[in-house]
Amino acid sequence: MSSRDLATGLVILSQTVVGVLGNFSLLYHHIFLYVTGFRLRSIDLILNNLNVANSLSILTIGVPRTMAAFGLKDFLNDIGCKLLLYFRSIGRGVCISSTCLLSIFQAITISPNNSRWAEIKMKAPNYIGFTISLCWLLYMLVNIIYPVFVTGNWRNDTIIKRKDLGYCSAKYHDRSADSLYAALLSFPxxxxxxxxxWASGSMVSILYRHKQRVQHIHRTSLSPRSSPESRATQTILLLVSTFVSFYTLSSILQVCIALFDNPGLLLLQIDAVFSLCFPTVSPFVLMGRDSSLSGVSFSCRRNKNSPNSIRHM
Structure with missing residues (x-):
């Protein structure tokens, strides 16, 4: 094993451990609050779904890529490769759709009551569960095509030309078919x-107009602290900005992998590092925005015996 493989393996392993701990800690936090009688807000359902998708992405990317970096390349059979790449793609897709849903929901939430979103603003929380289920179903159906492409490295198939992906292989097909499949997978x-x-631009515009309207109040206020809604929106904007940055870098690397007939192990490892960045960083972005943890994902309302008490952890 070369020192380069050892270094990248340790980086990926560190991302995997930190990311799993961060996402699972948020999930445990919300489960604990629910069990002890606190009613989570509607937006917490989206964040919990994002944590689940992050965890799925981290486990399906980080664990096998770490093993491959440490020299264990043929540890999966044909079925294992198909399932691993299938669930990896589902996790990545649900992560994208959850971040999108989070930004849209927050843009609707902070919109003025006299805007065109006023009617949708009241009904939006009722459709969050259905929308999340639809996202999972959509990506499960779209990514069903992965088992057609992916095989295990242990197969001695000399007829089909394959691309080495480190611990699995991808079969070559007709170029026109590959382009059609790529368009199908990329459209969602x-x-x-x-x-x-679009939602991020709307949030920035709403915050700017709100700041202009209440600027004279801020000048005379003894406390310069922004409102909870503004802090929550700023947190989501930071989360979206982080996602777009890492997603763009990861997409560029994946295009390079698709163009090369035999991408090197280093390119595959670098792609794994950038693919793991957002799932690893996002829970700490949410936790680090407010030291009292009273921001976007941690405000809960007691559901039993005390309907008016609000817990800020």
């Missing part, structure tokens, strides 16, 4: 990315 991601950018 491109749609979510466009909606995410």
């Amino acid at each position: 991601d491109a749609l979510c990315l466009g909606l995410m950018l």
Whole structure:
């Protein structure tokens, strides 16, 4: 094992451990609050779904890529490779759609009551569960094509030309078919990315107009602290900005991998590092925005015996 493989393996292993701990700690936090009688807000359902998708992405990317970096390349059979790449793609897709849904929901939430979103603002929380289920179903159906492409390295198939992916292989098909499949897989991601950018622009515009309206109040206020809604929106904007940055870098690397007939192990490892960045960083972005943890994901309302008490952890 070379020192380069050892270094990248340790980086990926560190991302995997830190990311799993961060996402699971948030999930445990919300489960604990629910069990002890606190009612989570609607937006917490989206954040919990994002944590689940992050965890799935981290486990399906970090664990096998770490093993491959340490020299264990043929530890998966044909079925194992198909399932691993399938669930990895689902986790990545649900992560994108959850971030998109989070930004859209927050843009609707902070919109003025006299805007065109006023009616949707009241109904939006009722459709969050359905939308999340639809996202999972959509990516499960779209990514069903991965088992057609992926095989295990242990197969001695000399007829089909294959591309080495480190611990699995991808079969070559007709170029026109590959282009069609790539467009099919990329369309939901491109749609979510466009909606995410639109919602982020709307949030920035709403915050700017709100700041202009209440600027004279801020001058005379003894406390310069912004409102909870503004802090929550700023947190989501930071989360979206982090996602777009890492997603863009990862997409560029994946295009390079697709163009090369035999991408090197180093390129595959670098792609894994950037693919793991957002799932690893996002829970700490949420926790680090407010030292009292009273921001976007941690405000809960007691559901039993005390309907008016609000817990800020």
